[in-house]
Amino acid sequence: MQNKEIELLIPELRPEAGLRLQKLLPIMQEQGLDAVLLASSANVFYMAGRFFRGYVYVNSDGQRIFFLIRPNCFLTDGKEVIAIRKPELIPDALAELGISMPKNLGLELDALSFSDIERLKRIFPDAAIGNASSVMRDCRMTKTPYELRLMREDGEHQMAAYRKITRLYKRNMTDVEFQIEIERVLRLEGNLGFLRTSGNLMEINLGSVISGDNADSPSPYDFAMGGAGVSPALPCGANGEIMKPGQTVMIDMNGCFNGWQTDMTRVWTIGDVEELARDAHECSRRILRELEKMAVPGVEVRELFDRANSIVEEEGLEQYFMGHRQQAAFIGHGVGIELNESPAITPRCKVLLKENMTLAIEPKFVIPGVGAVGVENTYVVTPSGLENLTPFPEELTDLL
């Protein structure tokens, strides 16, 4: 068991490693790459089942080498797992294995820094460089049965923690105090207290609890909802104010328990809230029910956005949809190892739904003076529509 620390090389998981490789190879071919060299934590974790310091090299012949930088982290076998001190030693190591240099090499142009990419380019001076980020986004967009099992587990854990939320509330609590107690039950349920995101615009702590007009505070980040936060260093989410009767409390907390994650939002109320808010919440649920039926393989992602939008228009709720002062231009996103995976459910997204894609769909509304309402579930696309990985009661629940 020399490679026991590269999870996907243990015998029970080798078939899973094979499946991921089989998904990757045709996409590499499609995008004209004869090899990819991966170093971002999301993609190393995806290809190895464990994050390590180093690189994963895959070529179009299906050869896959794990290059480990801190060699004493792991045992090596000299065939699939090679210890190197620095990436400059990769070409010699490939030559020793009889693997020819790539002509078209994919590097993670969207995930690694300019400096890191320039260093890697110098190591492969004769290769044309393509974008492995886009290859890996496509590859990871659909999930294997094993990944789906992990995401189902995430959903179970996240729901188990959400079941405890109502009893955590105390009168005159601030949103931050409420969030802290929710963080604790999530962590005790096994939440890693951490999740991976893609891009520069997704900074967050353990999630978002927004109440009242804080839902209407614009945020610079790429989340569906805003919130002012408690610090200009991290201007999003809970703002530290006491949650008041007549307000809603939208809870959209970290669902990462095993490296994958589910993304799930529910709304609680502090006593009675305005009918407009209740109507908008029901509209969100109606949108989800419709999309659950129509989202089958072959449908264009933008059709989901359009359908949601037309339901909102039918109900005359446009001005509250996906924000009020500032409106988000999407109603959901892929989810998996990263919180924001492909596809983004936007008016322009022409990606075709495929079986085993996972989508977080979050039609939300901001009602001035009340707060945010709406439901978010994480789904998997099946031939008969969406299967919900977060089947948790969707009704508004009163905290008083």
Next chain:
Amino acid sequence: MQNKEIELLIPELRPEAGLRLQKLLPIMQEQGLDAVLLASSANVFYMAGRFFRGYVYVNSDGQRIFFLIRPNCFLTDGKEVIAIRKPELIPDALAELGISMPKNLGLELDALSFSDIERLKRIFPDAAIGNASSVMRDCRMTKTPYELRLMREDGEHQMAAYRKITRLYKRNMTDVEFQIEIERVLRLEGNLGFLRTSGNLMEINLGSVISGDNADSPSPYDFAMGGAGVSPALPCGANGEIMKPGQTVMIDMNGCFNGWQTDMTRVWTIGDVEELARDAHECSRRILRELEKMAVPGVEVRELFDRANSIVEEEGLEQYFMGHRQQAAFIGHGVGIELNESPAITPRCKVLLKENMTLAIEPKFVIPGVGAVGVENTYVVTPSGLENLTPFPEELTDLL
């Protein structure tokens, strides 16, 4: 108060903004840049006092423009704060303000992705491109009095939370359960539940609690100590095992309360621990006392490393220093907006200490069968040595 949301443009903070600019300009000149364009969250936050979506442009004449991408986030004044839809509109906006195009433009080559940098390069086709990441690292290495005040506040909050740690322990707790209770008191003390790091190798949740031989589990990350973690997705820190008598528990938790942070480690024991561990802990304290005296402006950073190392050798503790199975090659680091700022205290670092640099110094040991020991404090360099921003009792504290 049109610009009230750019914190450093409010009248009380304009002098602070001026100080940061005055620090930046000579470093730009030194590195041959006549402008920098910043987009990373750490540097936008540093230059604006608030994170926003967009860019900060600074040229060698001291002109500074905040370009906001999501315009409805903020009000604009058309002089210092300009709303744009995309970065491609920056050159026209500069022209309208009568600001000439840069000849040598610094971009954050170490922080932004290759794709983001390529996009910005196309916007300034005639500019030679330099590295604004290194400019900003140098600039942020020393702190203004205002920044030091914020870091002192971090220290106060972090110490207030650490004071509660002993009473959080319950017999037969796992390290993860203990960490979760510490996270909660930190968060209730105002911790943001979030911190910024630099580079790809610093993934973590709210900190590190390591006990027993888990301290000796190598980790792929760039932290001083390892730990196996509870998931191959995040292989660092607490591993979920019950903490046992005879073990130490090293606690190195998030100290970010306002966007800046202190970094502080203390060690608790479960009953009596081996003398070797106690000796090594005292050796760490002796190192800190010596470095506190010798670390004055003008000293080379590597001299700190060498002095620590020679004390360790005098005491014959080399094989345990900074890890046992895997040893870290540094004993501390700059700290501020990011957890790992410049300088790194390594054997090769020739940076000269300057007044108002902030350093986290963490001489730590791993004792097989017992766990990690050692103390970490965050310091500011003064003419008479180091001032401790985390003056919290350093002795081993028994949890039983």
